[in-house]
Amino acid sequence: MRALLVYPEFPDTFWSFKHALKFVGRKATCPPLGLVTISPMLPVDWERRLIDMNVQPLNDADLEWADIVLLSAMTVQQDAVRQILERCKAVGLPVVAGGPLFTMEPEDYPDPDHLVLNEGEITLPRFLDDLNHGQAERCYATDDYADLATTPPPDWGLLDLDAYDSMSVQFSRGCPFACDFCNITSLLGRRPRTKSSQQIIAELDDLYARGWRRSIFFVDDNFIGNRRVLKQDLLPALIEWRRGKRGVPFNTEVSIDLADDAELTTMMVDAGFDKVFIGIETPDEESLAECRKGQNLRRDMLADVRKLQHAGLRVQAGFIVGFDHDTPAIFERQISFIQQSGIVTAMVGLLQAPPGTELYARLKEEGRLLGKAMGNNVDLATNVLPQMGLEALQEGYRALMGHIYSSRPYYERVKTFLREYRLPKAKPPLDWPSVRALFKSVYVLGIRDEGRRHYWDLLFWTVRRRPELLPMAVTLAIYGHHFKTITEANILGV
Secondary structure (H helix, E strand, O other), X not given: OEEEEEEOOOOOOHHHOHHHHOOOOXXXXXXXXXXXXXXXXXXXXXXXXXXXXXXXXXXXXXXXXXXXXXXXXXXXXXXXXXXXXXXXXXXXXXXXXXXXXXXXXXXXXXXXXXXXXXXXXXXXXXXXXXXXXXXXXXEEOOOOOOOHHHOOOOOHHHOOHHXXXXXXXXXXXXXXXXXXXXXXXXXXXXXXXXXXXXXXHHHHHHHHHOOOOOEEEEOOOOOOOOHHHHHHHXXXXXXXXXXXXXXXXXXXXXXXXXXXXXXXXXXXXXXXXXXXXXXXXXXXXXXXXXXXXXXXXXXXXXXXXHHHHHHOOEXXXXXXXXXXXXXXXXXXHHHHHXXXXXXXXXXXXXXXXXXXXXXXXXHHHOOOXXXXXXXXXXXOOOOEOOOOOHHHHHHHHHHHHHHHOOHHHHHHHHHHHHHHOOOOOOOOOOOHHHHHHHHHHHHHHHHHOOOHHHHHHHHHXXXXXXXXXXXHHHHHHHHHHHHHHHHHHHHHOO
């Protein structure tokens, strides 16, 4: 069999970083980790080829080469998925579909010949065995969770590593919390399951041997979900692995209560973590209680963010507007929190209700669902009928985003962050893409952009106050260009 592994293109969103990647000559932020993990599970005599449509197009010649297509996707990729399915159907090419999109909404996708849902370590072998015996069924699903000790190392050889700005590895699946708008627990459970440190070190050794020196993203939904294993096994192993290594900073997703554990924070920084993404959602206590975000309640989240910044972690964060307890005052409160915190990468979206969540079930019962969740947090669409009214929510959202990603507030927020941040140990090496990004930023942001005065003010301020953070300042200025471009095109309609 010739297996064509296909990953659909992402739309132009905050998380695509497309407008920032142009500065460093990369095509995508991260590779399709699911597909490169599935690849070693396929029969050894199968030929395989990966098409990541964020890196290269899916050509007719690719479809002619293939005997079967393996397609994986997330909700935000659904439009591209439908186009791929139409093309495969037109040439009679069988499609095996899996991943979060198909697992959460299999009834919406009648075109794939086979659905291999939930965790591939369990369902893919069943499908392959039946296929080998000529009796493959349409749908393979399970309520069980995989033992990650059985997960093979990713097939990095399928990738053009130079096309990506970051690599991805996975240590754990599942999250101990139960936020009502999040479908992670329905997909992966509340008991975090982990790989061994030996598995992770083998994956990192493979990447390092291939010459990888840029960042690595631990894609865990909550990296600190199992602190005992982290402290006793993985982090000591990562600290030891890092000795004598160049570059390779790590980043991941954590909950805000990391700030309560100084030992764990220090170990993460010593292991090479320099960025964490946190779901802050809202500074409003009633809205946090409403969505069951208990880990964020009754705490000074501004102080927590600052504590992590002082430790050497750049905090990125997600924010949501549109909770039932939100009033029109929430937009100014969000602006104030974001600006004071120095959270430069602030991903603010309208509340969405994905299938499989408690929020979806509640709103369906109340008759307040407006179609499907799009998985895209950078436009005015939501499938939730908000208590404050849809027009008021959208208008407030426009004002919020127009403020935080206009030049002056954005660059002021970068300064706030740089005042608090301590440079981590895992410094990225100075390479040609970094130098190229600097010169391109001077031309695009320092000469052509209408906010050029703020760009030069940031650079001169950094040289005077925190010269060691000048590369960081340039990077964040480039991020701002991306965020502003997306905000103007998708939200403000400029």
